[in-house]
Amino acid sequence: MIYSRITGTGSYLPERIMPNSELTTMVDTSDEWIQSRTGIKQRHIARADESTCDMGAVAATRALQSAGLEPNQLDLVLFATSTPDQIFPSTACLLQRQLEITNGCPAFDVQAVCSGFVYGLTIADKFIKSGSAKNVLLIGADCLSKIVDWTDRSTCVLFGDGAGAVVLQASTEPGVYSTVLHANGAYANMLEVPCGVSKPGEERFIKMQGSDVFKFAVAAMDELVEEVLVTSAMQKSDLDWLIPHQANQRIITATAKKLNMPMSKVIMTVEEHGNTSAASIPLAMDTGIRDGRVKPGQLLLLEAIGGGFAWGAVLVRY
Ligand code: COA
Secondary structure: OOEEEEEEEEEEOOOEEEEHHHHOOOOOOOHHHHHHHHOOOEEEEOOOOOOHHHHHHHHHHHHHHHHOOOHHHOOEEEEEOOOOOOOOOOHHHHHHHHOOOOOOOOEEEEOOHHHHHHHHHHHHHHHHHOOOOOEEEEEEEEEHHHHOOOOOHHHHOOEOEEEEEEEEEEEOOOOEEEEEEEEOHHHHHHEEOOOOOOOOOOOOOOEEOHHHHHHHHHHHHHHHHHHHHHHHOOOHHHOOEEEEOOOOHHHHHHHHHHOOOOHHHEOOOHHHHOEOHHHHHHHHHHHHHHOOOOOOOOEEEEEEEEOOOEEEEEEEEO
């Protein structure tokens, strides 16, 4: 049996921090409102000349270093993002150029918004399990500050920029046990940037029906965590850590409650960087691993939901 094992992690947050107090000078809001509704205290904002690929490259380099792998030993590069540097080539190919990966390995982007990382992990796992790849680099990175309407208080307080990355390698030891993915495009207009290339539309900003997204997210995560446990024949009590998409403290708390997990078993970083979309799970995972909370051999449940709606979960032994 071949498993995909996480053998390296890395992350990156831009230097500039925007605390809630700065937002109060831009829109009619308060630190108390933001923290009580979302748990967010601050977000990081990329420089004007700093791209999604630039952030991803730092996280990827750190993940490769922690795995002890050279860039040219990779045989697949996946880049989960909904804020690519260019329409094409893919951000994954731009990252290959930046990291000087010249061995010809395949590289492509995964667009599943905030679920991009769990979608990417699923693809990586299938490449490894099928024997098509042994060493995979998966990056989740987003530069949402460039698609936030900084005059819209209902969205601008929620999002930030960042990147995370993992190296997955083929192993006879577990590993990813199971992955579950879902999507339902009927909900497309609840969370969207309604502007593109083939269908030019409104301005290029995030639009969201916040309370409907909230209700759907809580219900979907409830069902999803049950499903991934059943698929892997695991019990709630087997879990060591919940590492959720970092969108909102209240959604995370509801999922932890469903799993009977105390918050001391949840890696939560949303207060430090807000919702960084595809970057949020690998950012939280890297934080938990580097500060020593997440230890080798422990069972991790990763889950996310985002625009689409697209949602998914992965159960993995670290
Ligand atoms: N500061 C102060 N007041 C704000 C505000 C802000 N930043 N944003 C909205 N409000 C106001 C609204 O205008 C509304 O005022 P009204 O009652 O006078 O009309 C009031 O707060 C309540 O708005 P509502 O949208 O119902 O608040 P909420 O309790 O649902 O919280 C969210 C809003 C966005 C925090 C919450 O809906 C949420 O977290 N949704 C999920 C978002 C998410 O995670 N998206 C990404 C998924 S990947």
